[in-house]
Amino acid sequence: MEKENNKLSEVIEQWQKELPTRYQMASLFDAATLGNWQGLVRAWGKSQLGEDPRWERKQKVNISICGFGTLQYLQPYIVRASLADGFIPQINIGSYNQLFQELATQNQQIINDTVDLVWLFCDLENLLPPEKFLDYSALLSENGITQASKAIENLIHFLKDTRKNFNGLILINDFFPTLRSPFGIADSGREVSYSNFFSSVNNELQKFIRDLPYSGVFPISGLIGRYGSERAIDRRLQLLADCPFSEGFFFEISQELRPYLRGIKGTIRKVLVLDLDNTLWGGVVGEDGWNGINLGPDPLGKAFVEFQKAILGLYKRGTVLAINSKNNLEDIQEVFQKRDDMILKLEFFAAIRANWDDKAKNCYEISKEINVGLDSLVFWDDNPAERMLVHQAIEEIYVIDPPEDISGWATYLQNISLFDSLHLGREDMRRGEMYAENRQRKEAEVSSTDLNSYYHSLSLKVECSGGTEKTLPRIVSLLGRTNQFNLTTKRYTEQEINRFIKDTKWEVRCYSAEDCFGSYGLVGVGLITFGENTAFLDSFLLSCRAMGKGIEDSMLYDIAACVRKVGLHTLTASFLPTKKNVPIQSFLPDKGFMETRGDGSEIQYSIDLTDKKIENPSHIEIINF
Amino acid sequence: MEEIKQRVIQVLCTTLSVGEDKISNVDKFTDIESWDSLNHLHILLGLEKEFGVKFDIQETANISAISNVSELIQRKLN
Numbered sequence: 001m002e003k004e005n006n007k008l009s010e011v012i013e014q015w016q017k018e019l020p021t022r023y024q025m026a027s028l029f030d031a032a033t034l035g036n037w038q039g040l041v042r043a044w045g046k047s048q049l050g051e052d053p054r055w056e057r058k059q060k061v062n063i064s065i066c067g068f069g070t071l072q073y074l075q076p077y078i079v080r081a082s083l084a085d086g087f088i089p090q091i092n093i094g095s096y097n098q099l100f101q102e103l104a105t106q107n108q109q110i111i112n113d114t115v116d117l118v119w120l121f122c123d124l125e126n127l128l129p130p131e132k133f134l135d136y137s138a139l140l141s142e143n144g145i146t147q148a149s150k151a152i153e154n155l156i157h158f159l160k161d162t163r164k165n166f167n168g169l170i171l172i173n174d175f176f177p178t179l180r181s182p183f184g185i186a187d188s189g190r191e192v193s194y195s196n197f198f199s200s201v202n203n204e205l206q207k208f209i210r211d212l213p214y215s216g217v218f219p220i221s222g223l224i225g226r227y228g229s230e231r232a233i234d235r236r237l238q239l240l241a242d243c244p245f246s247e248g249f250f251f252e253i254s255q256e257l258r259p260y261l262r263g264i265k266g267t268i269r270k271v272l273v274l275d276l277d278n279t280l281w282g283g284v285v286g287e288d289g290w291n292g293i294n295l296g297p298d299p300l301g302k303a304f305v306e307f308q309k310a311i312l313g314l315y316k317r318g319t320v321l322a323i324n325s326k327n328n329l330e331d332i333q334e335v336f337q338k339r340d341d342m343i344l345k346l347e348f349f350a351a352i353r354a355n356w357d358d359k360a361k362n363c364y365e366i367s368k369e370i371n372v373g374l375d376s377l378v379f380w381d382d383n384p385a386e387r388m389l390v391h392q393a394i395e396e397i398y399v400i401d402p403p404e405d406i407s408g409w410a411t412y413l414q415n416i417s418l419f420d421s422l423h424l425g426r427e428d429m430r431r432g433e434m435y436a437e438n439r440q441r442k443e444a445e446v447s448s449t450d451l452n453s454y455y456h457s458l459s460l461k462v463e464c465s466g467g468t469e470k471t472l473p474r475i476v477s478l479l480g481r482t483n484q485f486n487l488t489t490k491r492y493t494e495q496e497i498n499r500f501i502k503d504t505k506w507e508v509r510c511y512s513a514e515d516c517f518g519s520y521g522l523v524g525v526g527l528i529t530f531g532e533n534t535a536f537l538d539s540f541l542l543s544c545r546a547m548g549k550g551i552e553d554s555m556l557y558d559i560a561a562c563v564r565k566v567g568l569h570t571l572t573a574s575f576l577p578t579k580k581n582v583p584i585q586s587f588l589p590d591k592g593f594m595e596t597r598g599d600g601s602e603i604q605y606s607i608d609l610t611d612k613k614i615e616n617p618s619h620i621e622i623i624n625f
Numbered sequence: 626m627e628e629i630k631q632r633v634i635q636v637l638c639t640t641l642s643v644g645e646d647k648i649s650n651v652d653k654f655t656d657i658e659s660w661d662s663l664n665h666l667h668i669l670l671g672l673e674k675e676f677g678v679k680f681d682i683q684e685t686a687n688i689s690a691i692s693n694v695s696e697l698i699q700r701k702l703n
Contacts, residue, residue, distance in 0.1 A: 039639075042642060070663070072663050236681075240666060240682070241662070241665075241666045
């Protein structure tokens, strides 16, 4: 232990000289075998590194916790969890049992502009009068559910007020049973059983929270179900110190907080890069042949099938899949073609690297091919040497150390929260499929020698429509995420865009596209403001996976039509150069815009729409809504 | 007994982040500079881990000074 501590103080001393990268911090605090992590957190606290003025705002996460019970005990766990994702935590804990007072007075310590997340700890016992829990036959009834629902509504009332001047995420724990039913084995015969009571009340909570913007329910009941309520709650610690949970369960809670922090900070992983031999199936296809690899019915083979099912689950909710395997391409194509017990199909993969190159190089190429950052990649390989190679070559990639026992792989993958996002819309769920379709498009592009005939063979359709409440989250997420084909890189919140939609001086246009391979979803956004004599193109962007097909031309065509519709003829625009938006640099001049003014940070353009015609490309059909 | 006492002191030093010199002349936990009711629980859990014992709710009342806690642990270990 002493040796460990010495090594630690050396590391921290080094960090004080030169701040570590996100990934260096993460690999220290996220080690699979966290032995003396409490010692680590103490050393971190002592070092004062958290207060170092050199950290940038985006590296910090500011968390407020308030509610009932001695929540201070959570602090070291949350510090560890934040650092494990490379975030510098600042944690504010509300006064003991003062949830309603903190909310009613909007305590500045807890709720202010710099806080990213307010997390509420509150049991039903805190919301309802305590005597209700002395008579379960009265509580576990329709009437009891109504009373609980009213109590929740009352809390939500406070949260709605908080929402008005607080921009961070609001998170509230759901409710959970901790006893055997007070009615014993007769429980299921009751109209409202013990377990049904809690699920009904949680349904009510979820309904309220769905209507509260940028908020969520922290699924503590699910965590308790997996961990076990008898282990999660230490009755002795409750009596001694009003400490709500056991030490082990605090750790579980802090682990479950991590996907929220990543969601808030926008560091969500998108792509699962997979090895094949002894990862998707047992054996080596190059040696055993397509009919010799193991996918059941023996127990080991079944474990690989279960693992494939878990991967399919991720793919179906939007995770992009890629192959990185030391193999001949023909061999693996044969497996996918001939083995009908393969759960995963070749067309699910957005990039395929089956070759004899080093796997780090392949990862690098995969990220290039599907146009995502290296920090979007997660790498799964059964071979520790390959894992080490990738980890050492590219620190941004998250390299998974799978459990030794393959029977645990499926669950391990399902429990990984790296791909979680705060909100999963229809578009997000299709992301895996859309990236895979893109690969097929590109392959068609390569096989077609004449670009023009390729474009026509796509049968592209672009759907133009005004922004609505339904498309609002997607519009905001595109504005927030698109960096390359983005004219001004202005980021807006849902509230702001909602205001623009209602304002007649603004026009919010959004663009969806589809071709013969499938739908791209909503990929483009244009924001126009109308002045007295001119219209101004405030924002104009297209998702990178839809670039290079002329969709941007159809979008501009639609924008021009909108401008003419309100009786204006001059459209002005600004190009705000960034490190990343080079692809859109020459777009406006190419379309006939004239430069009117410009310096390094802003170039202004203008076009007279009576003079110059903006055409829609002949290979794209426009559909107006 | 002396060995148990030394190990108790070590747990106190780690949990309260203080040097041994701050503890050498003290017996009652409440007389240690950085003690508070919050880290009292950490001391308790730290002692349980160090000695592989579990204090029941009655025994926790006696966890208030180096001397009485050492005696309690000795009794539990025998």
